[in-house]
Every structure is written in structure tokens, then in C-alpha cells.
Amino acid sequence: MTDDGLFPETIETERLRLERLDRSTSVLEQYDYVNVEAPNVDEITEYMTWSPHETPNETREFLEGVTEGWENGERAEYAVLPREGEPRAGEYAGSAGIGIDWDRRTATLGMWLRKPFWGRGYSGERAAALMHLAFDRLDLEMVAVTHQVGNEKSRRAIEKYVDRFGGRREGRFRNFEPHLDGGAVDSVRYTVSREEWTTNRPNDLDVVFVEQLAEDDRDRQSGGP
Amino acid sequence: MTDHDLFPETIETDRLRLRKLDRETVDTLDLYEITGRSETIDEETRYLTMEPHDTPKDARDMIAGAAEQWADAESAIYAIRAQEGEDGAGQLAGTTNLAILWDRREARPGIMLRKPFWGRGYSGERAMALMKLAFDRLDLEIFSPAHFDGNENSRRAIEKYVDRVGGRYEGVLRNWVPDGDEVHDLHRYSVSQEEWQANRPEDLAVEFIDEGGVGSD
Numbered sequence: 074m075t076d077d078g079l080f081p082e083t084i085e086t087e088r089l090r091l092e093r094l095d096r097s098t099s100v101l102e103q104y105d106y107v108n109v110e111a112p113n114v115d116e117i118t119e120y121m122t123w124s125p126h127e128t129p130n131e132t133r134e135f136l137e138g139v140t141e142g143w144e145n146g147e148r149a150e151y152a153v154l155p156r157e158g159e160p161r162a163g164e165y166a167g168s169a170g171i172g173i174d175w176d177r178r179t180a181t182l183g184m185w186l187r188k189p190f191w192g193r194g195y196s197g198e199r200a201a202a203l204m205h206l207a208f209d210r211l212d213l214e215m216v217a218v219t220h221q222v223g224n225e226k227s228r229r230a231i232e233k234y235v236d237r238f239g240g241r242r243e244g245r246f247r248n249f250e251p252h253l254d255g256g257a258v259d260s261v262r263y264t265v266s267r268e269e270w271t272t273n274r275p276n277d278l279d280v281v282f283v284e285q286l287a288e289d290d291r292d293r294q295s296g297g298p
Numbered sequence: 299m300t301d302h303d304l305f306p307e308t309i310e311t312d313r314l315r316l317r318k319l320d321r322e323t324v325d326t327l328d329l330y331e332i333t334g335r336s337e338t339i340d341e342e343t344r345y346l347t348m349e350p351h352d353t354p355k356d357a358r359d360m361i362a363g364a365a366e367q368w369a370d371a372e373s374a375i376y377a378i379r380a381q382e383g384e385d386g387a388g389q390l391a392g393t394t395n396l397a398i399l400w401d402r403r404e405a406r407p408g409i410m411l412r413k414p415f416w417g418r419g420y421s422g423e424r425a426m427a428l429m430k431l432a433f434d435r436l437d438l439e440i441f442s443p444a445h446f447d448g449n450e451n452s453r454r455a456i457e458k459y460v461d462r463v464g465g466r467y468e469g470v471l472r473n474w475v476p477d478g479d480e481v482h483d484l485h486r487y488s489v490s491q492e493e494w495q496a497n498r499p500e501d502l503a504v505e506f507i508d509e510g511g512v513g514s515d
Contacts, residue, residue, distance in 0.1 A: 176476040176481070177476055179473050179481075243469040243470055244470070247439075247468065248402045251402055264473070
């Protein structure tokens with residue numbers, strides 16, 4: 074396992090703990106949440122560019138891809154876990170990713186949540202944390218996010234935080250994203266620039282980046298969530 | 299070498315002749331005259347990702363790259379010449395390409411036109427031909443022209459032909475095109491297969507000429 078210091082292993086916000094997903098993550102446990110029979114999985118993936126996994130090997134390949142992306146400094150993917158005090162604290166709520174296009178100085182965010190965790194504002198909380206990562210740590214110029222046309226829940230969540238950070242809706246782009254099963258979907262894309270972030274970032278932003286544990290960081294680990 | 303037959307070697311419109319850009323059809327030094335030595339090249343490429351060529355080697359590399367992209371069916375690149383009867387007929391007027399993103403079922407056109415040929419509506423005439431190629435021959439779903447911020451000439455040309463075939467302006471993609479130390483914003487438009495079929499000009503004069511076909515040299 075490598076740690077080149079670009080992405081934090083763990084990110085803590087007020088109500089969430091984001092923990093790095095990689096090949097050391099249990100494939101079978103992950104498969105429980107994304108297989109074709111997982112609760113509400115069709116509803117969850119209706120507007121995603123992936124489909125429920127038919128075999129655990131798809132899950133293994135996903136985790137391999139995520140690990141490679143991390144090692145190349147191009148992608149970080151985190152498990153989303155509600156912290157102590159939240160309903161279903163410590164349960165796997167979904168995953169949140171950030172993909173970096175260094176040539177474009179742009180980070181693109183992505184997320185999905187299991188249904189019991191919808192409607193709690195987790196998406197916005199996670200977005201603020203990953204924008205902090207993109208702008209203040211990775212020195213990028215732009216953070217982008219897209220949702221598929223018709224995905225009203227994501228639209229509402231995204232509009233809310235993009236608006237809060239002074240970003241904008243760019244437009245609706247046709248055949249913008251290839252679907253893993255073939256074909257391409259129409260997307261609405263939003264961006265927040267570094268200037269917009271700097272002007273509008275919350276003063277009370279509660280985000281902690283926790284690095285990979287070194288010997289003298291033990292006490293931090295026991296501090297836990 | 300036998301190529302695939304996805305892209306026609308030659309496309310003829312009312313006033314233009316597009317010919318596959320390769321070593322047989324375009325002399326490297328002739329290309330360099332317009333992409334490197336020309337006094338207007340800075341102005342012509344100001345809003346393009348294409349850089350003016352510093353040496354004839356750059357022109358040679360462009361032709362070699364075009365052959366590779368053609369063979370891989372990633373992009374069809376053509377030399378543009380005006381037909382008989384037009385001012386500057388037969389001269390190299392510029393280059394145009396149609397990049398194919400197969401996984402998105404999408405075709406992205408590009409053009410570099412020399413200044414003496416500006417303002418004649420050549421861009422739109424060529425766009426109609428490339429749409430016919432993208433939709434009728436390659437069975438793609440989307441044709442998506444784009445231009446940088448500030449490129450008013452391209453904006454007007456694109457708006458005109460996109461509007462004519464029922465397409466639309468989609469929006470501006472911020473930080474979309476890396477170019478040296480900068481990343482440009484890109485204004486994107488699209489025309490769908492359905493829009494093309496519903497609005498394509500009835501009198502569209504576009505002929506695809508494949509190698510060995512009737513019109514071959």
C-alpha cells in the first residue's frame with residue numbers, strides 16, 4: 074500500500090467519517106451493498122453510470138480500479154460512515170469519490186447512498202469536505218459535479234450546495250457520459266471555481282483530514298469517531 | 299495499405315472538396331506554408347488548440363498523426379479546397395476533422411480555415427457534410443461543435459448551422475481544454491440524429507467518394 078500524501082486516508086466532518094476504499098476492503102461485504110438483490114439497488118443505481126453487480130468479481134474489479142486510481146493520484150474513493158450520534162452510526166451508508174483530471178486542474182465528485190441514508194444532507198456535507206480537499210490541499214482550479222437528466226434528488230442536493238458555494242449550472246450536455254453497460258447518458262454539469270470557493274466557503278467548516286497512521290499517531294487513532 | 303471504409307476519402311459539396319489529409323494528397327511543404335510560414339497563422343489559430351508550426355517537421359508529424367487517427371477510426375481529417383469557380387479554387391484553404399468518440403456515440407468537428415477564405419460560409423457547408431457523415435454513414439447519435447470564449451467568428455458560424463438543423467447551445471464547460479499553462483472554457487452545442495433527420499436540408503449537395511469509386515483520381 075502506498076501513501077504519497079495526496080489524498081487523506083480518512084476525512085471527518087461533523088456527522089460523517091469517510092474511509093478510504095481499496096483492495097484491502099472486504100469484497101464480499103461491499104458486494105452485499107451493490108449486488109442485484111441488495112435492498113433498493115435498482116432505485117439507487119437508476120441514474121448512475123453503473124449497474125448492480127451480478128457477481129462479486131465485479132466488486133473486486135471495482136476495488137482494484139479504485140486502488141489503481143489512488144496509486145496513480147487520479148482518484149480517491151471513500152466509504153461513507155455516519156458518526157456517533159447519527160441514526161445507524163458506523164454503518165456503511167454508501168461511497169463518495171473524487172476523480173482528478175490534472176490537465177484540466179479539475180476534480181469531479183461522485184456519490185451514492187443507500188436509501189436509509191437519503192434526505193439527511195450528507196451529500197452537501199461530503200461535498201464541502203471534498204471541495205476543501207480539492208482547492209485547499211490539491212490546489213485545483215475547479216470542482217465539477219454532474220447528474221443525469223431526470224435525477225431530481227441529486228439535482229436538488231447539488232443545486233443547494235453549488236449555490237451555497239457560489240458556483241453555477243453550466244448546462245445540459247447530451248451523450249456526455251458513457252454508461253458502463255454501453256451507450257451514453259445526458260448530464261447536467263455544475264462547477265465551482267477556486268475563486269467562488271474562497272469567497273463563499275463556510276467560516277465554520279468542520280473538516281479534518283486524518284493521514285495514514287504513523288507510529289506517533291497512535292493516540293489519534295484511539296481518539297476515533 | 300488497405301484502410302477501413304468508414305470514412306470517405308473525398309467529400310464534395312457545392313463549393314468545397316474535402317480530401318483525406320495524407321502524404322499523397324498534401325505535400326508536407328505546402329501544408330507548412332499555411333500552418334507555419336503564413337503571416338496570418340497566429341490569427342487563424344488564436345482560438346484553436348492547434349499551435350502554429352515551427353518547422354516543416356511539425357507539418358510532417360501532423361500528416362503522420364492524421365494517418366494514424368484515420369486508421370484507428372478516431373478522427374477523419376481532411377484538407378479543404380475550394381471548387382472550380384470559387385476564389386482561390388484548388389488552393390489549400392485549411393483543414394477540418396471529425397473526431398469520433400465511439401463510446402459516447404458522438405462526433406466532434408473541428409476546422410482551421412485560412413483567412414482569405416473566411417466569411418464565405420464554408421464552415422457551415424463543411425459542417426453539413428460532416429453531419430451527413432456522422433449521422434447517415436457512421437450512425438452516431440450526437441454531433442457536437444464547440445468554440446472557445448471570445449471566438450466570435452466560430453460562434454456565429456456554429457449558431458447559424460446548428461440552428462438550421464434544430465440543434466441547440468448546451469452551455470459552457472469551464473476548464474475544459476488544457477492548452478499549455480492554461481485551461482480554456484469551452485462553449486458546446488449539439489445536434490442529435492433525430493434533429494438532423496427532421497431538419498436536414500432537402501437540397502443537400504454532398505457526395506461521398508470512396509477510393510476506387512466513380513469520382514476517384
